[in-house]
Amino acid sequence: MSQFLEMGGYAFYVWSAYGVSTLVLCYGLLRPYLDHKKTLREISLKRRQHKRDLND
């Protein structure tokens, strides 16, 4: 296990590389997920406003 973590002395390099990759790739999926929710919210808001305007 410690051999796994230490990576033959290159721990800093290997883990920072994998760390950056994990961060970037997670963000790359998180962003569209959050945008999706936001888009749905905005569209339903606009539709409700539109219906309200029509009823006036």
Place this chain on the structure above:
Amino acid sequence: MIMKWLHKFSSPPYFYALSGKLIKWLSVLLVAFLAAGLYGGLVLAPADYQQGDSFRIIYVHVPAAWMSLFIYMVMAVSGTIALVWRIKLAEIVSVCSPPIGAGFTFLALVTGSIWGKPMWGTWWVWDARLTSELILLFLYLGLIGLYTAIEDKRTASRSVAILALVGVVNIPIIHYSVEWWNTLHQGPTVTKFDKPSIHIDMLIPLLNMAIAFKLYFAIALLMRSRNELLQREQNGRWVEEVLEGK
């Protein structure tokens, strides 16, 4: 038959529903291939006799670099289809790809730099491959900027498609740069016409990670395309049904 399927496929509500299901399945596959690739790369593969364990960075660096080129080609091809045949879905694909491509290019550059420090003794060197990959990042950023700056989405998409096409020349330059110029960067070991000159135990995790990254691209692209589709078709009736379904 194919035309009928294509027609059905490019109808927005059908694509929206299908992509939703597809994302779930692809995610399962992604986890599987990631697990296989990471376990194979970080644990199973033997340490390199020259570089020790630092070579394991290859399992994120190389797939990321491959994706940076692959995504550009996908973007350029779908952009051409959108320009010539005016297929909406192709337009959306070409417009949603640049951010993902930029992410992978950034990763390729950063992981490459981190790998370069113990291997070459320097964080950066201005050789042909690194420089042309950096230029690729600028290209992606320029495409993203161009799309966000133009108000009308149809015009913006077509401008992006044109610029993407003009920039295609950079791709062969990146790929063949290590053969055409004397560079510090290692030459091709997998994508040559010979047998790959890398040990099979080291190769398999690499291929697993490559597949995993492609699955990731598909998932991210589908997610972004659905958003883009929703935004463009806000007033469509199928969108209302989607909202009610949620």
Place this chain on the structure above:
Amino acid sequence: MAISMHLRAFGAVIVRDLLLAFRHKSELVNSIAFFILVVSLFPLGVGADIVLLRKIAPGVIWVAALLATFLSLDHLFRSDYEDGCLELILMSPHPVSLIVLAKIMAHWMLTGVPLTLIAPLLAGMYGLENSSIAVLMLTLLIGTPILSLIGAIAIALTVGLRKGGVMLALLILPFYVPVLIFATAAIDAQIAGFPVSGQINMLLALLALALTLSPWPTAVALKMSLS
């Protein structure tokens, strides 16, 4: 018959753009002044060691030429866009690519040519020898049209935007780099005493590519920006 009509239009557009530019001489001088300024500032920053200056001369002069061209590109379509002439041009019976080519050629005559002519003076300040200066002029002569041609595509894509500035740099830079690399490689080769035909030929190839391949995307981009 139609060809001579188009050719006359080509010439007319060049003459018109040149005349218009001469009526606003200050715009002309801008990019040349910038070029001279940048090249003159470097020795003040890096020190007057002539050996160092000789080494960085090709790169500095070429980057300055790049930046000066980049600055001047905005004028290519801007004034015509603002007073509506661009729309009229697009509606004319002449092929838009041809008119675009004429405008680019006029632009090059107003920026690239003066740059090429002034460069020997500045190269002398950097201690370059005559043979190297000759190669420098040759690379500028071949390279600056490429810069104008490629820059035109990017400018056409952003002419409708209000603040195109930084994005323009991101769009253009990737395509300017090969020109920069081959031009400076040629001059460096000449300084070291090696033959320059390889790099010059690459530059000529890039010029041929740019001449044939850039007017059309520029025309398409203009039509899109104006729609």
